[in-house]
Amino acid sequence: MSPEQESFEQIRRVLALKRHEIPPPGYFHHFSREVIVRIKAGETGETHVFVGQLSWFKRFWHVLDTKPVWAGALGAAVCGFFCGWRSDLF
Amino acid sequence: MPMTMTEPVRRKAHSQEQEQPLAEKPDTSDELELVERARNGDLGAYDDLVRRYQERVYATVYHMTSNHEDANDLAQEAFIKGFQALKSFKGGSSFYTWVYRIAVNKTINFLKQRKNKQQMSLDDLDFNAEHDPDLVALISDKTPRREVNLAELQEKLNEAMLKLSEPHRLVVTLHDVQGMSHEEIAKIMECNIGTVRSRLFYARQQLQAHLSDYLK
Numbered sequence: 001m002s003p004e005q006e007s008f009e010q011i012r013r014v015l016a017l018k019r020h021e022i023p024p025p026g027y028f029h030h031f032s033r034e035v036i037v038r039i040k041a042g043e044t045g046e047t048h049v050f051v052g053q054l055s056w057f058k059r060f061w062h063v064l065d066t067k068p069v070w071a072g073a074l075g076a077a078v079c080g081f082f083c084g085w086r087s088d089l090f
Numbered sequence: 091m092p093m094t095m096t097e098p099v100r101r102k103a104h105s106q107e108q109e110q111p112l113a114e115k116p117d118t119s120d121e122l123e124l125v126e127r128a129r130n131g132d133l134g135a136y137d138d139l140v141r142r143y144q145e146r147v148y149a150t151v152y153h154m155t156s157n158h159e160d161a162n163d164l165a166q167e168a169f170i171k172g173f174q175a176l177k178s179f180k181g182g183s184s185f186y187t188w189v190y191r192i193a194v195n196k197t198i199n200f201l202k203q204r205k206n207k208q209q210m211s212l213d214d215l216d217f218n219a220e221h222d223p224d225l226v227a228l229i230s231d232k233t234p235r236r237e238v239n240l241a242e243l244q245e246k247l248n249e250a251m252l253k254l255s256e257p258h259r260l261v262v263t264l265h266d267v268q269g270m271s272h273e274e275i276a277k278i279m280e281c282n283i284g285t286v287r288s289r290l291f292y293a294r295q296q297l298q299a300h301l302s303d304y305l306k
Contacts, residue, residue: 008294010305011266013224015297017244018153018251018267020219021212023162031148032140035169036133045171045196 099158099211125185129176140169143186146268147193153263154197154256156248157211164200168193183277190278198256210248215240228305243304250300258293265290 064071127135147168152161172189179188201208219225219240229239251259260279264270265286270278272286279286298305 008298010228011294011297011301013228014243014247014301014304015262015266016222016224017215017219017240017247018263020215020222020225021152021244022216023148023152023158023213028141028144028148031144031166032137032169035140035166035173036137038166038170039133039136039173043167043170044174045167045169 121185122181125176125179125181128173129179136173139185139189143189144169147190149268150190150263151193151197152213153251153267154194154259155201155208156252157209158213159211160200164197165193168196171196187274187277191280194260194278198260201256208252210245210252212244212248215244246301246304250297253300254293254296258289258296261286261289262293262297266294 064074121139124135124139128139144165148161148165151164151168152158155161155164168189172192175192179185183191225240228243251262254262257279261275264275264278265272272283272290275286276283
């Protein structure tokens with residue numbers, strides 16, 4: 001076996017590791033059902049948008065949408081601001 | 091290519107789950123009928139088709155992205171898009187090849203959009219990894235904790251894969267990881283067999299260079 005073939009043989013062995021990478025237990029039990037549910041919901045399979053491509057407002061909204069704690073904190077901050085601004089009413 | 095070098099996220103694998111045998115293809119004798127029924131709106135038939143190829147499609151996308159969450163999204167979206175595009179499926183190739191092509195194109199477009207912001211989120215290794223003769227031959231007998239070496243090797247291998255360009259990563263995934271023939275890969279990638287072979291040769295050279303510290 002030539003040195004190059006031997007090196008490629010080692011790479012082939014290393015790549016065997018990739019075949020042992022498997023998703024969490026039970027992952028495929030629900031996969032097809034989720035696909036069907038999304039088809040029934042009218043999805044077209046073109047929904048994976050990289051957040052970085054969105055306008056700043058849509059990125060901001062995406063953050064609030066995916067992190068409800070931040071949305072709650074923002075709401076509390078806005079309420080606090082208005083309460084402080086209109087403290088003369090109390 | 092710079093990457094976000096955070097500690098890769100890992101998920102526990104089930105010790106009893108068996109990896110699908112290399113290059114095993116599902117029985118396709120009734121595939122035409124299932125495709126025709128799905129084309130007419132039969133979601134039960136399409137569900138059968140999805141279950142037939144879900145592991146292989148997920149695996150290809152995962153090996154391309156080294157990210158479980160992205161692979162989940164992209165694999166699902168590939169099948170969803172496949173259903174919507176069934177009317178354009180003319181039967182020139184098998185459904186298997188056709189849906190693979192959708193998944194591969196979708197993944198490559200996604201990776202190009204991500205550019206330098208790739209982040210690994212690795213699936214864990216199954217129970218049999220430690221006993222794989224190929225891996226046993228690689229791991230040094232002098233190392234007392236073999237499982238640590240395997241985890242490190244997994245991380246370095248995925249980093250090395252992510253350094254390859256998408257076409258080179260794809261041929262290595264389809265051939266060396268998933269056991270497809272050059273002919274099958276050429277159909278999926280819509281290129282000739284010579285291109286597949288030269289990309290494979292170059293990709294292996296690159297991996298060899300990136301992983302030289304881990305090869306005996």
